[in-house]
Amino acid sequence: MLKRFRSAISAFHHKERYITHEQEIADKKFIVREMSTNDIKELLQLEKVIYAGELPWARSAFLAELYSRYVHLYLCILYQDQIVGFVGIRLFFDDAHITHVAVHPNFQKTGIGSLLIKEVEAFAYRQHCQTISLEVRISNIDAKRLYRKLGYETKKRMTQYYKIGNEDALYMVKKVE
Numbered sequence: 001m002l003k004r005f006r007s008a009i010s011a012f013h014h015k016e017r018y019i020t021h022e023q024e025i026a027d028k029k030f031i032v033r034e035m036s037t038n039d040i041k042e043l044l045q046l047e048k049v050i051y052a053g054e055l056p057w058a059r060s061a062f063l064a065e066l067y068s069r070y071v072h073l074y075l076c077i078l079y080q081d082q083i084v085g086f087v088g089i090r091l092f093f094d095d096a097h098i099t100h101v102a103v104h105p106n107f108q109k110t111g112i113g114s115l116l117i118k119e120v121e122a123f124a125y126r127q128h129c130q131t132i133s134l135e136v137r138i139s140n141i142d143a144k145r146l147y148r149k150l151g152y153e154t155k156k157r158m159t160q161y162y163k164i165g166n167e168d169a170l171y172m173v174k175k176v177e
């Protein structure tokens with residue numbers, strides 16, 4: 001039954017091939033490409049730098065997303081062959097959920113986070129989703145400001161959503177237009 005339900009959901013969307021491309025930001029050349037399981041080791045190192053030694057996503061979380069039966073898109077952005085940011089989105093009926101976005105501190109506030117979010121938003125649009133959603137820690141001022149700037153609105157507060165720190169989350173949504 002669950003299997004049939006899952007394949008019905010997968011049939012709602014279609015897997016598409018993401019074309020690797022070069023992107024210039026502030027006179028620097030970056031490569032944006034789809035994430036693969038071969039990247040996980042480097043992504044874990046990057047997470048440690050971004051989250052001061054913490055690993056919000058362990059290897060198993062990346063694997064679960066990359067092998068998910070739900071249609072999804074996971075992207076990495078590279079500078080001089082090093083991954084400096086990543087983003088992921090997973091589709092569920094007419095909603096596309098941004099599961100993670102993170103940028104190396106040395107590369108933050110240059111437009112990379114916005115670029116990654118816009119890439120997955122374009123994917124949600126092509127997949128005919130109606131909304132894009134995400135959760136953000138109540139204390140994550142920078143991310144909340146960025147999401148609001150990009151058109152996300154708070155729909156509800158989720159009490160003690162994060163196990164680490166027992167922190168509340170804001171559930172934010174943007175209409176796909």
Ligand SMILES: CC(C)(COP(=O)(O)OP(=O)(O)OC[C@H]1O[C@@H](n2cnc3c(N)ncnc32)[C@H](O)[C@@H]1OP(=O)(O)O)[C@@H](O)C(=O)NCCC(=O)NCCS
Pocket residue numbers: 026050100101102103104107108109110111112113114115135136137140142143145146149
């Ligand atoms: C949230 C996060 C992904 C944003 O990434 P980012 O690359 O810094 O995002 P951007 O550069 O696109 O935007 C950040 C700010 O820089 C500004 N900016 C973008 N390009 C700029 C430039 N060339 N010069 C000056 N400012 C710029 C943006 O307008 C935005 O302004 P704001 O602070 O007023 O909102 C990043 O802060 C991060 O990785 N944080 C840690 C992980 C995390 O918390 N992830 C979110 C989990 S929900």
